[in-house]
Amino acid sequence: MKHIMKIQAFSFNKILDGSKTIDLRLFDEKHQIIRPNDIIEFVCEELKERVLCLVKAFLVFDTADNMIDVLPPSLFGYPNREEIKVRVRRIFSIEDQLKYSVMGIIIECLDKKGNFQKREANSLDDADQEIARAYGEKYRPVARKIPAPGQKENFDEKQQQYRRMMDQKFMEKNGRE
Secondary structure (H helix, E strand, C coil), X not given: CEEEEECCHHHHHHHHCCCCCEEEEECCCCCCCCCCCCEEEEEXXXXXXXXXXXXXXXXXXXXXXXXXXXXXXXXXXXXXXXXXXXXXXXXXXXXXXHHHCEEEEEEEEXXXXXXXXXXXXXXXXXXXXXXXXXXXXXXXXXXXCCCCCCCCCCHHHXXXXXXXXXXXXXXXXXXXX
16 A cells, blocks of 8 residues: 655655654554555655655554654664654644554665665664564563544543553662562
């Protein structure tokens, strides 16, 4: 299936040069139909250009911060996590993130410019591979019920769950139970 998505020039150029291999979107109804091996046509109206990308996989997290904390920043096309978080917060409110969750679409640029670039910035070093492997073993993806169109979730409860999870992570990190 082919999907057409708008993208800003800054991110568009990062996809073309191969430095950005994850595109963040809200996991709303429009994006829930995206599957591996689909094609995304990113349209940059500022540059009046388009690029085709193959969907390799996707990740869904409660918030963008959680995803950014787990994955290496080079996959997003940035040198550090804080810059990514600042840019994401400008685009997606925390309320929208908690309402829909956040989807990280792992893409491969099919444009010749993107395919011929050496993507060393996106290769994981041994430490990052170990972290990713440990995360995958500890946190298995769990399907969550997606509400029917027009049906609302209890956001207060979801925010409380998120806060409890963050408190628990803080306690685990600092050696407390």
